[in-house]
Amino acid sequence: ANDAGPFVPEKADLAGLREAAAGCRGCALYEDATQTVFGDGGAGARLVMVGEQPGDQEDRKGEPFVGPAGRLLDRALEEAGIERGDAYLTNAVKHFKFTRREGKRRIHQKPGVTEMAACRPWLVAELRLIGPDVIVALGATAGRALLGSAFRVTKQRGVPLPCPPYDRLGTAAEGDEANGRIVATVHPSSVLRSDDRDAAYAGLLSDLKVAAGLLG
Ligand code: URA
Numbered sequence: 001a002n003d004a005g006p007f008v009p010e011k012a013d014l015a016g017l018r019e020a021a022a023g024c025r026g027c028a029l030y031e032d033a034t035q036t037v038f039g040d041g042g043a044g045a046r047l048v049m050v051g052e053q054p055g056d057q058e059d060r061k062g063e064p065f066v067g068p069a070g071r072l073l074d075r076a077l078e079e080a081g082i083e084r085g086d087a088y089l090t091n092a093v094k095h096f097k098f099t100r101r102e103g104k105r106r107i108h109q110k111p112g113v114t115e116m117a118a119c120r121p122w123l124v125a126e127l128r129l130i131g132p133d134v135i136v137a138l139g140a141t142a143g144r145a146l147l148g149s150a151f152r153v154t155k156q157r158g159v160p161l162p163c164p165p166y167d168r169l170g171t172a173a174e175g176d177e178a179n180g181r182i183v184a185t186v187h188p189s190s191v192l193r194s195d196d197r198d199a200a201y202a203g204l205l206s207d208l209k210v211a212a213g214l215l216g
Contacts, residue, residue: 002027003118008125014043017125021094027118029095029111034059039090039126046215047087048132049073050123052141052187053111059096064089069188073138076188076201080208082215088130092145093119116145117170124166133180134214135163136207139187145170146182157184158207160214183211 004026018038037054057067098106143151162178185207194200
């Protein structure tokens with residue numbers, strides 16, 4: 001297979017999707033990763049947060065956003081008045097992509113367009129089951145997975161954007177009917193790497209507050 005499509009069960013709840021995703025061989029990333037890191041949260045969530053891909057700790061633990069970026073995100077969510085438990089957290093790509101340096105250390109590698117496309121059927125299936133009012137795209141990869149390759153986080157962050165119909169995710173065209181809204185922001189990892197962390201964090205927080213405001 002060269003995408004996840006054949007692995008996605010047609011009639012399944014989130015637990016069923018998660019179980020099936022554990023055996024996904026839709027791209028080559030499963031070969032080196034420890035496990036699939038599926039989304040976390042309930043089908044009743046009105047807010048879905050989409051990251052890039054699991055990091056080193058997420059890969060070991062099997063849960064999204066449990067490493068350093070997740071801790072920063074937790075803090076920002078709390079300050080924005082969003083309960084992590086009320087949101088559904090997931091990633092555009094569900095296996096950790098990395099290279100090995102000096103034997104042991106695993107260095108994160110950005111997923112490519114083929115991996116994003118290969119994994120998209122899982123994201124679509126999650127969104128179909130949840131049907132959130134608001135999706136937060138954390139960073140450029142998530143933004144491109146949802147809105148297509150023309151997405152630019154610097155230009156489009158912090159303002160509600162129409163979400164394309166789920167079957168057109170990542171290939172949005174003019175005239176598509178909106179299907180809830182997307183608020184894009186920077187990835188929490190980029191805040192951790194920033195030269196001006198306070199300013200970067202303030203930007204993330206202000207974008208999350210826009211999302212919180214849409215939820216009412
Ligand atoms: N970064 C992400 O994009 N997702 C995670 O789950 C963890 C770190």
